[in-house]
Amino acid sequence: MSNINGKVYAMNAITPMKTWKTWILRVAFFVLDHVKPMQKDLIDLSFIEFARWVVVPRNGLPFLGNGQQEEELTYDYLLFFSNFNGTWNQYIDAFSAVLSKGLNLVWRWSEKFPGSVPVTLFKEYIARVQFDTDYYYTAYPHATANDVKSAHIVQASFDSLSTAAAHYTPQQFADAWLTFVLEVQTHLGETGEAPIAG
Amino acid sequence: MPNQNGSVYGLTILSPIIEDPKATPSHDLQIRDYLAQLSTREDSPFAQAPGTHLARLVVMDDVVYVGAPSREEHLKSKYLIFESNCDGDLDSYLSGLATKIPEHLDAVWKHCVGYPGAANRTAFLSYMKACQLETTFFFAAVNNKSVTEALRALQTQTAVADFIATHQGVDAATLQREFIQFAAHLKSQPIPPPGSMGPHRTIKTGGHNE
Numbered sequence: 001m002s003n004i005n006g007k008v009y010a011m012n013a014i015t016p017m018k019t020w021k022t023w024i025l026r027v028a029f030f031v032l033d034h035v036k037p038m039q040k041d042l043i044d045l046s047f048i049e050f051a052r053w054v055v056v057p058r059n060g061l062p063f064l065g066n067g068q069q070e071e072e073l074t075y076d077y078l079l080f081f082s083n084f085n086g087t088w089n090q091y092i093d094a095f096s097a098v099l100s101k102g103l104n105l106v107w108r109w110s111e112k113f114p115g116s117v118p119v120t121l122f123k124e125y126i127a128r129v130q131f132d133t134d135y136y137y138t139a140y141p142h143a144t145a146n147d148v149k150s151a152h153i154v155q156a157s158f159d160s161l162s163t164a165a166a167h168y169t170p171q172q173f174a175d176a177w178l179t180f181v182l183e184v185q186t187h188l189g190e191t192g193e194a195p196i197a198g
Numbered sequence: 199m200p201n202q203n204g205s206v207y208g209l210t211i212l213s214p215i216i217e218d219p220k221a222t223p224s225h226d227l228q229i230r231d232y233l234a235q236l237s238t239r240e241d242s243p244f245a246q247a248p249g250t251h252l253a254r255l256v257v258m259d260d261v262v263y264v265g266a267p268s269r270e271e272h273l274k275s276k277y278l279i280f281e282s283n284c285d286g287d288l289d290s291y292l293s294g295l296a297t298k299i300p301e302h303l304d305a306v307w308k309h310c311v312g313y314p315g316a317a318n319r320t321a322f323l324s325y326m327k328a329c330q331l332e333t334t335f336f337f338a339a340v341n342n343k344s345v346t347e348a349l350r351a352l353q354t355q356t357a358v359a360d361f362i363a364t365h366q367g368v369d370a371a372t373l374q375r376e377f378i379q380f381a382a383h384l385k386s387q388p389i390p391p392p393g394s395m396g397p398h399r400t401i402k403t404g405g406h407n408e
Contacts (some may be wrong), residue, residue, distance in 0.1 A: 137393065
């Protein structure tokens with residue numbers, strides 16, 4: 001079992017919600033999905049590679065027969081899966097500091113949610129509702145979300161320069177090279193083993 | 199569609215695990231045992247099949263009780279959660295898994311209720327879709343690049359950093375000639391295998407803040 005692979009941490013959390021509150025949350029997610037500026041803080045928290053929320057209605061868990069007992073739940077449940085870089089504490093601290101309004105909008109409909117600020121109670125709640133990952137795979141364990149975003153910027157600039165390079169005079173190439181270096185110089189961070197976090 | 203964000207698909211599958219009091223060890227424990235043996239690097243099953251950016255398998259034992267005054271309740275089954283962030287459409291992705299790693303799928307999901315096996319492709323796809331939950335909100339930091347494109351870009355990023363570092367102050371004609379050679383060489387390189395840690399690089403030292 002490991003929640004960590006290379007530079008990524010897998011978080012799983014499940015929280016109960018009264019069924020009537022679920023619909024409010026669905027509306028909130030619908031708005032968040034369609035009004036992209038509202039995702040700005042989530043994007044600015046640039047250590048999240050992928051994240052998802054899944055609302056599971058109380059009678060919505062897969063029922064296949066074949067001897068499986070049908071569930072009899074009174075709550076709907078909110079599942080949360082995140083893939084982020086850094087440590088659990090860094091993640092929760094940053095979430096609380098930067099996204100407190102957004103987090104409250106999402107989780108305030110869950111039972112006993114204390115609010116994302118102050119962070120101590122928030123962390124206690126997350127620790128209670130989190131469960132561990134049995135198997136975790138990433139195609140690029142040596143890279144963070146920022147590394148991947150930067151790599152695509154470098155690739156685009158590199159493709160552009162390498163396509164045109166043979167057609168330039170040396171002086172034209174020197175100018176194009178300077179432009180290229182200016183474009184990519186802030187996107188050349190080192191990938192590799194993650195530092196050991198204390 | 200909430201399962202899709204750009205070209206990335208957010209797959210969430212919850213498969214009920216067989217409850218058999220006579221099974222020793224229990225089916226959920228057998229799944230956990232098997233998963234604990236699996237590599238998470240380039241020989242991972244997900245590295246052998248196409249299209250997985252990140253994926254996890256989790257045995258969910260029960261729902262969580264958060265304390266009074268909420269009501270305590272429990273699941274009647276344990277569930278195997280398969281959460282994947284993958285390329286392309288669902289059928290292509292699941293078919294790729296069934297083609298490339300059927301033995302691993304069968305070894306894990308044979309402990310789940312009603313699993314038909316990966317060999318029967320139609321039944322396999324139907325089963326996985328029957329266990330799928332629709333994602334309510336799916337966030338992807340990069341939503342328009344495939345796994346192959348990401349690995350290629352990371353390879354390019356490292357190579358470009360090295361090329362720039364070793365070509366400081368080089369005259370224009372030499373720089374142009376060597377860049378053209380470098381670009382041709384880089385494009386001819388195989389894409390690094392998914393799941394690998396990339397080339398080993400010694401940590402550079404010497405900064406003022408160390």
